Amino acid sequence: MNAPLNHALLPLFEPRPMPAQMLSALRERFGPRCSTVASVRDQHGRDESPFEVPPPEAVVFVESTAEVAAVVALAAQHKVPVIPFGVGSSLEGHLLAVQGGVSIDTSGMNRILQLNAEDLTVTVQPGVTRMQLNEEIRHSGLFFPIDPGANASLGGMTATRASGTNAVRYGTMRELVLALEVVTAQGEVIRTGTRAKKSSAGYDLTRLMVGSEGTLGVVTEITLKLFPQPESASAAVVHFPSVDAAVKVAIQTIQMGVPIARCELLDSNAVRFVNRHDKLQLRESPMLLMEFHGSPAGVAEQAQTVQDIAAEHGGEGFEWATTPEDRSRLWAARHRAYFAGMSANPGCRTVTTDACVPISRLAECIAQAVDQADASGLPYYIVGHVGDGNFHVAYLVDPLQPAQRERAEALNDALVHHAISLQGTCTGEHGIGLHKQGFLIDETGQAAVEMMRTIKRALDPHNILNPGKIFAL
Numbered sequence: 001m002n003a004p005l006n007h008a009l010l011p012l013f014e015p016r017p018m019p020a021q022m023l024s025a026l027r028e029r030f031g032p033r034c035s036t037v038a039s040v041r042d043q044h045g046r047d048e049s050p051f052e053v054p055p056p057e058a059v060v061f062v063e064s065t066a067e068v069a070a071v072v073a074l075a076a077q078h079k080v081p082v083i084p085f086g087v088g089s090s091l092e093g094h095l096l097a098v099q100g101g102v103s104i105d106t107s108g109m110n111r112i113l114q115l116n117a118e119d120l121t122v123t124v125q126p127g128v129t130r131m132q133l134n135e136e137i138r139h140s141g142l143f144f145p146i147d148p149g150a151n152a153s154l155g156g157m158t159a160t161r162a163s164g165t166n167a168v169r170y171g172t173m174r175e176l177v178l179a180l181e182v183v184t185a186q187g188e189v190i191r192t193g194t195r196a197k198k199s200s201a202g203y204d205l206t207r208l209m210v211g212s213e214g215t216l217g218v219v220t221e222i223t224l225k226l227f228p229q230p231e232s233a234s235a236a237v238v239h240f241p242s243v244d245a246a247v248k249v250a251i252q253t254i255q256m257g258v259p260i261a262r263c264e265l266l267d268s269n270a271v272r273f274v275n276r277h278d279k280l281q282l283r284e285s286p287m288l289l290m291e292f293h294g295s296p297a298g299v300a301e302q303a304q305t306v307q308d309i310a311a312e313h314g315g316e317g318f319e320w321a322t323t324p325e326d327r328s329r330l331w332a333a334r335h336r337a338y339f340a341g342m343s344a345n346p347g348c349r350t351v352t353t354d355a356c357v358p359i360s361r362l363a364e365c366i367a368q369a370v371d372q373a374d375a376s377g378l379p380y381y382i383v384g385h386v387g388d389g390n391f392h393v394a395y396l397v398d399p400l401q402p403a404q405r406e407r408a409e410a411l412n413d414a415l416v417h418h419a420i421s422l423q424g425t426c427t428g429e430h431g432i433g434l435h436k437q438g439f440l441i442d443e444t445g446q447a448a449v450e451m452m453r454t455i456k457r458a459l460d461p462h463n464i465l466n467p468g469k470i471f472a473l
Helices: 005-012 020-033 039-041 067-079 130-140 156-158 204-211 243-255 267-277 297-310 325-336 337-344 359-376 400-421 437-444 446-459
Strands: 060-061 082-085 102-105 112-116 121-124 177-183 189-193 218-225 234-239 262-266 287-294 316-319 349-352 378-386 392-396
Touching: 020 060, 020 067, 067 082, 067 102, 067 156, 067 177, 067 218, 067 316, 082 218, 112 130, 121 130, 156 218, 156 437, 177 204, 189 218, 189 325, 234 325, 243 262, 243 287, 243 297, 243 359, 262 267, 267 325, 267 337, 267 378, 287 297, 287 325, 297 316, 316 325, 325 337, 325 400, 337 349, 337 378, 349 400, 359 378, 359 392, 359 400, 392 400, 400 437, 437 446
Parallel strands: 060 102, 082 102
Antiparallel strands: 112 121, 121 218, 177 189, 177 218, 234 287, 234 316, 262 287, 262 378, 349 392, 378 392
C-alpha cells in the first residue's frame, strides 16, 4: 500500500539553486522571453493537481526547436532541471518544479507544419492545442479524435499518453503518434519514427517517448494520424435507475461489437453539478452520453442496438442530438464537469482517480468505489470513459481540512488497489506524475520500475529532465 502522500513525496521537494551565470545567459539569449516575475512563475508552478509546490526559478518562452535545445544544453551544463509546460491542465503534478529549475513554455510553438491529407497525417509543434488543430484542418475533411476534455496542448497529450472520450473507437495517443522530434538531455535534437504506417527499424523510440512525461526528452514536433470526418454523427443521452445499470449497458455494448464512438458515464452527482453550471435541465439520475459515427444507415443501426440494450436495463428518456450545435452543447457540458464540481463546492480542491480495468470487471470496480465514496461523507461525483473501462471518481475536499484530503487519498488507495487486483491499472490516461508513484510499483513491480530508472539514468544521467516525476532516482 502507498505510504501517506506527504511522507512519500517529501524527499522530492529539494530545489537545486540556479547559478547566477545560467540565469544571466538565459536573459542574454531570450531577453523579455525569460521571466522571473513572480506571477509568471506562479502560473507555471501550478496545475490542476492538489499539490502546493514552490514555482520554478525562471520561465523561458521558446519559439523553435533550436531555442528549446539551447535552454536544455545550458541546463545540462549547469545541471539545472527543466520542465516542459503546455497549457497547465495536467492533474497529477507533472509540471511542478519539485527540484526548482526552468519552466520551458512551448505555447509559442503553435504552428501546424505539414498536413498530408492524402496520407491522413499531420505534423505539428507541441504548443498546438487539440481544438486549434481540428479548426485548422477542418477544410481537409479530416479530424484528430483524441479528446481529453481540456483544450490541452498536443505536446502535453503526447507526454502523458492521453486518450479521452473518443478512445473507445479511435485509440489513444500511443496509437496515433507516428513520429517525434525530441530534444535530449544533452541538448541534441533527434527524430523518432516516420510517416509510414509501420516500421521494424530498431528500438521503438517513439513509443518510449510517448507517455514519458517529459522525463526522457522535450518534444518539439509531433506527427499524428488523422481520420476522415464521419459522414453522419449522432449523440444521445439515456438515463438509468442506477450507476450499475448504466455501466452494464456500456459493457454489453462493447461486448456485442457495436463500434460506438463515445460512451461516457455521469453519475447523478455529476449531472446535478453540470445542470447547475451549464444551466441545463438534464434528469438528475445516472446517465450515459453516447455518440455514433458512420454512414446514416450505420449510425441508425448502432443507435437502435444500444437503445434496445439500454431498455433491458431500465434505460429511458432517450434524447437525441443530431445537429453539430446540439452535440457540441452536450459535450461541452460533459467536459466542464470538473469545473462544475468545483463551482458547486467553492474553495474546494479535487482529488481525482484514474483507474482503468478490463471491461468485464468495470461494473464490479465502480460498484465498490460508489459504496466507499457514499460511506465516506465526502462530496464526490463520477465520470468515465466507460466504453474502454476507464473512470474517474472526483473527491471534493476543503484544502483547509487535512483530514478530508487524507480521507480522499485513502479512498483513492482502496480504489486503485482494487483495480490492480482486477488486472487493471492505476492510471488510464492521466499519467503517474507525483501522485501515483507508489501505485506504479504496486502495479508493475519493483524490478520493472528499476528498469525504467535504468533507462532514465542512461538518457538523462544528471536527472535534469522533469526530475521527481514517475519515480524518484
